[in-house]
Amino acid sequence: MNKKVMVAMSGGVDSSVAAVLLRDQGYDICGATLKLFSNEDVETSCRTRTCCSLEDVEDARRVCYKIGIEHFVFNFGEKFKEEVMHKFAHSYEMGNTPNPCIDCNRYIKFSKLIQRAILMEKDYIATGHYAQIELDKGSGRYLLKKAVDASKDQSYVLYVLSQHDLSRTLLPLGGMYKTDVRKIAEERDLINARKPDSQDICFVKDGDYAGFLENIMGVESPRGNFVDMEGKVIGQHQGIIHYTVGQRKGLGVAFGKPAYVVSKNKNMNTVTIGDEKDLYSNRLTASDINMIAVEKLTAPMKAMVKTRYSQMETEATLHPVDDDKILVEFKDKQRAITPGQAAVFYDGDIVIGGGTII
Numbered sequence: 001m002n003k004k005v006m007v008a009m010s011g012g013v014d015s016s017v018a019a020v021l022l023r024d025q026g027y028d029i030c031g032a033t034l035k036l037f038s039n040e041d042v043e044t045s046c047r048t049r050t051c052c053s054l055e056d057v058e059d060a061r062r063v064c065y066k067i068g069i070e071h072f073v074f075n076f077g078e079k080f081k082e083e084v085m086h087k088f089a090h091s092y093e094m095g096n097t098p099n100p101c102i103d104c105n106r107y108i109k110f111s112k113l114i115q116r117a118i119l120m121e122k123d124y125i126a127t128g129h130y131a132q133i134e135l136d137k138g139s140g141r142y143l144l145k146k147a148v149d150a151s152k153d154q155s156y157v158l159y160v161l162s163q164h165d166l167s168r169t170l171l172p173l174g175g176m177y178k179t180d181v182r183k184i185a186e187e188r189d190l191i192n193a194r195k196p197d198s199q200d201i202c203f204v205k206d207g208d209y210a211g212f213l214e215n216i217m218g219v220e221s222p223r224g225n226f227v228d229m230e231g232k233v234i235g236q237h238q239g240i241i242h243y244t245v246g247q248r249k250g251l252g253v254a255f256g257k258p259a260y261v262v263s264k265n266k267n268m269n270t271v272t273i274g275d276e277k278d279l280y281s282n283r284l285t286a287s288d289i290n291m292i293a294v295e296k297l298t299a300p301m302k303a304m305v306k307t308r309y310s311q312m313e314t315e316a317t318l319h320p321v322d323d324d325k326i327l328v329e330f331k332d333k334q335r336a337i338t339p340g341q342a343a344v345f346y347d348g349d350i351v352i353g354g355g356t357i358i
Helices: 013-024 054-067 077-093 100-119 163-167 178-187 209-215
Strands: 004-008 028-035 071-075 124-126 131-136 141-146 224-227 233-237 260-265 270-274 280-291 301-306 314-322 325-335 342-347 350-357
Touching (some): 013 054, 028 100, 280 342, 325 342
Parallel strands (some): 004 028
Antiparallel strands (some): 224 233
16 A cells, blocks of 8 residues: 655645655655644735745645645644744743744644644655655664755754654655756646745744734833943843844944844843954853754764854764753854754764754
């Protein structure tokens, strides 16, 4: 009997080609699109370069019709609001800079979809992410590995997947290049063959995080003081949600020289301003740890570590602090390590695990 696969269909070219490839390989597939919010709820436009809009649902439906498979739409809106949007807002309110795509992968796109797939007697889910999953027969653990196409690799935002998630997931594009994926879409005359890739956060209009937090989520962010590295007041800020570590432009105050956001303090309602050199540090602590390649870290380990999606990883040593904290010491100082972002640990192309920078 052919294995049954539920393909997460975002309406984009990647998930559409993933469905085509699996169907060609003989899997019994269906498409599933997640309705996470309505455009009106978050005051975003229909045709922005994000995912999850109502138009994306229709694009996914049309692709499923074209390749002859069933298409389902699941409304996970309440769970998305609870596990992603509210956590995003609370993290910003506390002075952090979160990555909501990671929470969406952890709580919605994989765990909830896998639960639904199992209820519908499917063997796997599949997505259009650029990463690879491999079973290590020696350890019996499923490994998450980087994609062949380094420019599209998404292993960083998938570090939160559990062993159960990985065992139930197929990633057909992990061994492919984006140019080849677009070529397949054009050859199959898919409606989204030339559709731009998703950009920014799906529920935030035009990248205006502060406007979303204040107007949609009701976050209050009172004005407070800019302070220098010695704690001296040097100006007034517009509210800590308007700033992130490393920011230089849009501070709203002229300091007479290049100035950068070095840190934010929620309790004092201050934003610390300094020189670029003040942004560099050689350590971080991460919590909410998820390990993949090993069950847990029990002794110091050399690894390559990435602290933002767009950054290259760099050499570091991982030190276990307790079951849910790891201290990362870098060989070379790193710029603008930002609480709320993820620190992801690599051994070559294998994801060891990761956590949230605190």
